[in-house]
Amino acid sequence: MRKKVTTISIDENLLRQAKREIPNISVFVESCFIAYLGLDDNIIDVKTELDKIKEAKLKINILTQSNTEETLINAYNKDKINNVWMECWGEYRNTEIINDEQLKKASKILGTTNQELKEMMVDLKLYATGDEIIKCQDFDFAYTKFKQIND
Incomplete structure (x- = not known):
């Protein structure tokens, strides 16, 4: 490739x-022209890699x-x-009446039988401590405590 001397302002x-900061300005400017004009095979490789990064960012998003x-759905559930x-629990805890x-x-939504839910409320009221009864507002805690009581 033949080189040509030019003047730029x-x-x-x-x-x-x-x-x-740039050891050889001529080489630097020439490489910029090559990159800008898309004449370098390395630029194609870089473009391919940049496209992969864009795809990865999209997948991450x-x-x-x-x-x-999913988190919102789980929180809603x-x-x-x-x-x-x-x-159920609030009424039974305060009045010992089961509606x-x-x-x-509740048994349909909670995936339990009516009998198991009744036993759970009775056992929690009888055997859970005051602090535990307060925490029983959370069904997962209440169910775990019920299982502990019956094991």
Whole structure:
């Protein structure tokens, strides 16, 4: 490849700083032209890698959104479970009355039988400590405590 000498106008201060930091300005400028014009095979490789990075960022974004949505769904389900549990448990804890309609609804949502839910409320009221009874507002805690009592 034949080289051609040319003249370009550059700010004096910029040229001085460039000469200090860039060992061979001609080679640097030539490589910039090659990259800009897309004449370098290495640029194609870099573009391919940049495309892979873009794809990875997109996948990360999609996974993050999916995880966020899943977390929101799980939080909603936990709230739903705790709310239906508290309808039954709250009334029984305060009055020792079991509302059969609430019990049916709760057992369906909580995945238990009516009998198991009744036993759970009775056992928790009889055997759980005051602090544990407060924590029993959370169904997972209450169910775990019920299993501990019966083991």
